[in-house]
Structure formats: structure tokens, C-alpha cells
Amino acid sequence: MFRPEFLPVLAAMAAASLFCRVGGYMLMRFIPITPRVEAALKGTPLAVMVGIVLPVAMKGNIPELIALAAVALAMRFARDEMVAALIGVFVVAIGRWLIV
């Protein structure tokens, strides 16, 4: 059940979220897709991944660092990103259990 006074809040929150989800996409309508722009779009995910991983690594917590090493090792052998990621989660869970 909803309280009526929540509806304006919900609408504003939904609009804010939608703006981000759709805004970048709509903007691309006005940007010609040159090879350079294409290269930028292709280069963005790798940089985002760096932005996700590095702050966690730099905190220097042992379980996370060992788990990241495990991910890198798994990628040498398993060649499947999801398998490597799940191994990383498994290692971090054990690490956190051992090192409180």
C-alpha cells in the first residue's frame, strides 16, 4: 500500500533515475559517430573497470587483495570472466572469515 504523500517523492526519484539512464543515450543523437567517438565509446568500459577495481584494491584489505590475485590467476587458466569473478568472491568470503 502507498501513502499518497509518497507519490510526488517517487515521481521525482523516478525522473532523476530515468534522466541518467536515458540522458547519455539521447545526447548521442546529436553527436556524429566518427571513428574517434567510436574509439572513445569502446575505450570507456576498460576505464570504468579500472575505476571500480582500483579504489577497492587501494584500501589494502588483505582478503580483497588476495581475492583480486585469485581472479587474475583464474583468468590465466579458466578464461571465463564469470568463473574468475565467482572464484574471487569465494576467496574474499573465506578471507573475511579467517581475517576478522
Next chain:
Amino acid sequence: MVSDSITVGWAGFKRGFWRGQPMSIGILFYGLAFGLLSREAGIWLAEAMAMSAAIYSGTAQIAAASALTGTGIDGGGSAGIAAVAAAIVLLNARYLLYSASMWPWLSKTSPAFAYPTLAVLGDGNWVLSMAAYNDGERDAGFVLGSGVASFGPWLLGTFAGATMGGLLADPKALGVDFLLVAFSAAMAIGTVRKAKRVPYANLIVAAIVALVVDRFAPGGWTIVAAGLAGGLVAALTHKPDTTQGAA
């Protein structure tokens, strides 16, 4: 390779849905965490579910829930509502980047497909979809399928957290919060390995920017800044004959 025709099909949807499954486990627990928190914040079940469906972002919803704890469910008037909305835009700014980079994937599909697909876009399925595109996947159903794979568990997790409460183990002890980090690390290694030329400049600049921004404005801003910097470097270092290796 640049402008292969995009199709939308069930086969792609199923591939995406399947590839998105491991990520969905993490999302389920994240949804649980929000559901729990929403209950403590005095948000009713249907309201929490509506938030999860309409916002679909853990960090933004947790911030909104704690703001509403302070102001009451009405947001404390229009100024309070504007503040909550602004916080969501700031916390979700990375989606501006994600949705822009979805252009090659979605611009040739119908709006009736593209916009719902953007509505269920998440960090994990965005990374999956961009990597799949680089690997030659051209069925945009993949993007929607991998998005739906996480959106359902997100709603389910919210429901379970808001109704059942603290019956479940601490997600952090299970390492669930680490899934996106581990997945990103693995994808980064995979991306570098597949690239014809290792994009050193992109990696180094993204790393420096991430470290600097993380000191001053941690969280979503690190991702936005690193992504923008890396994209810019990729554009500047782009050479016409080596497009394919620039990932």
C-alpha cells in the same frame, strides 16, 4: 566490424539472460539489503518495491531511504524532494556514460525496445554487453536479457528483505559486495588480453584519475571520472587503421 547490422532476437535474449545469471546472485543480496534498510527507514513494502522498480540503483536508493528517514515519507516538501532527486542524479551520473556508450547497441533498434532496455540497465549487464559487442555479438536481445537477469532478482530481493527482515546471513560475509569488483577485474584482464594493442595510455590515465578522484569524491564519481578520462584517451590515441584493437 564498426557498423554491423544489429538484430533483436530471442536467441540473443537467452544468451544475455544466461550470461547474466551469476551477477544476479549478487543483485539478489543487494536487493535484500535495500529491502531491510527500507523497512528500518519506515518505508512500506509497496513503496520500497516501487522504488526498486523505478530507480533500480542500490546506492541511490539507500541514500534516498536514509534521506526519507530524516524528512518523513513526503520528503519534507518540495525542497526536500528536489534534494533527494539531485542526490540520485549525482549517485547515478555513471549511467549517463553507460547509456551514451549503449548508442552502437541500441540506436538501430526501435524505441519500444531501446528505452525499456535502458531502464533495466545495470553496472554488471552494461559491462557484459559492451564486452559482448566487442566479441562480435550483434543481437541486442543480449542487452535486455542480461538486464532482466538482474532486474528480477533485484525486485525479489527487495521484497524478501522488506518482508522477512533479518533472517538471512550478512551479505558482506558472503562476499557478495565484492562480485562487481571481481567481475570488473576479470573483464579488464580479458579486455586487455583480447586487444590487438594493449591500451596502456587508457589504463594508466584511468588509474591515475581513479586514484585522485577516489581521495576527494569516492563512490560513483571515481567511476565517472575514470570512464570519461579513459574514453578521452582512447579517442585521442585512436589511429584510423587500428580501430578494432582500441578496446
